Amino acid sequence: MNLKSFLKTWEGTQAENRWARLFIAALLVIVFVLGSLLFRKETIVTIQPFTLTDEAWVTQENASTGYKESWGFALAQLLGNVTPASVDFIKQRIERLLSPAIYSDVINVLEVQARQIKRDGVTIRFEPRFVEYEPKSNKVFVYGYSYTRGVTNGIEKRDERTYEFKIQIANYLPVINYVDTYSDRPRTERVLERMRKIEERRSENEN
Known part of the structure; x- marks a missing residue:
């Protein structure tokens, strides 16, 4: 047909x-x-952080390693460079990023440090050496040298300094869930595991 x-x-x-x-x-x-x-489909925003040479991305609830490292670097610079004149400004900037779970504790510590810095006229500056993100712990480690200068003698003291942050993404914005700083090299899971093994061997030898 x-x-x-x-x-x-x-x-x-x-x-x-x-x-x-x-x-x-x-x-x-x-x-x-x-x-x-x-x-x-989750919207992915590609950005170029000012502290990185490679592109980074952020979604509504997650971000790339580069994005978290960039924020860790910026936060370490903010907290590590303090003068009596800038301490209140730093507190105002950091409190907007804190999660409710740690807000009170961090703000209390910052207020105590602010009073000490104003009273003693201390100036602190931080020179970063490297930034590392550890996926297992979801921590950003920023390591470098911290320099402290008092107003009385003008002598500058240098020591190792590490800043630790846990940065969560909520509605495309960074939220700090954890912050710590100490005078030492980064205590990554790898380093902590090595320290635990050393302590175990030491205990065995003592027994």
């Missing part, structure tokens, strides 16, 4: 309409599925 002639008949027209409805229904299903996938 000639298809062209068949389509000109009433039966051909009905058959063509049935197939057209099937194709339209299939296209609607495809559009619905694609729309659902697009709606559920």
Whole structure:
């Protein structure tokens, strides 16, 4: 049978309409599925942090290593460079990023340190040496040298300094869940495990 002639008949027209409805229904299903996938797909924002040479990305609830390292570096610079004139400004900037779980503890420590710095006229500056993100602990370690100068004698004291941060992403914004600083090299999981083994061997030898 000639298809062209068949389509000109009433039966051909009905058959063509049935197939057209099937194709339209299939296209609607495809559009619905694609729309659902697009709606559920998490938006990824690519950025160029000022402290990095490579691109980083951030989503609504997560971020790349580079993004977290960039924030860790910026926070260490903020907390590590303090003068009596800037201490209140630093406190105001950092408190906006703190999670409710640690807000009170961190603010109390900052207020105590602020009073001491103002009273003693101490100036602190920080020279970073490296930044490292540890996926296992979700910590950013910023290591460098801290220099403290008192107003009385003007002598500058240098020591090793590490800043630790846990940075969570909430609605594309960084939230600090943990912060610590100490005069030592970074206490990563690798370093802590090595220290535990040393302590275990020491205990065995003493016994």
